[in-house]
Amino acid sequence: DIQLTQSPSSLSASVGDRVTITCRASQSISTYINWYQQKPGKAPKLLIYSASSLQSGVPSRFSGSGSGTDFTLTIRSLQFEDFASYYCQQTYSASRTFGPGTRVDIK
């Protein structure tokens, strides 16, 4: 199975900060990576699909990049509503594994 790692596992940031989260795959997966946001007690929400495509309705401050094994999710100017957990997911293999998640807290 393809394994995903995320770094950092958690971070503290302030409103207005630029935040970057990294996801690394155990083998090359082209651009078959998605990013989700999850707030406590809520279902996950799709932010980015196919590494860099912004899901409809998602603010443009979110962006994704990367290919092969290394991917990043960037939040250009962190807003209060962005404090949440973020997960990457690979869809290269039939088993659609998730990364362990990154928690973004208020500094």
Add this chain to the structure above:
Amino acid sequence: EVQLVESGGGLAQPGGSLRLSCAVSGFTFGSYWMHWVRQAPGKGLVWVSRIDLDGSSTTYADSVKGRFTISRDNAKNTLYLQMNSLRVEDTAFYYCAREARLALDYWGQGTLVTVSS
């Protein structure tokens, strides 16, 4: 409006069984692959299973293979997860989700499964 509503969660004993359902509306159910994803309280997301358009192809995470069965009834717009030989470590919120463009674009609100004696 797209809606996915899970049901069937609850308390089960180790070794027991439960059947989860996910009733969908607002889209043509038979045109989308569907997935189950779980999340133990306070932990991360774990992909469980997926099913293709007509149920002829299914895939499972190693942790549930041979114990869980995913199925669908396109006439009833409903996805199922039959869970047998339940273990304490299967305790989690279970979400159903729709796949579009190789991503899970709509999710249900989740149903809690607790496995305990």
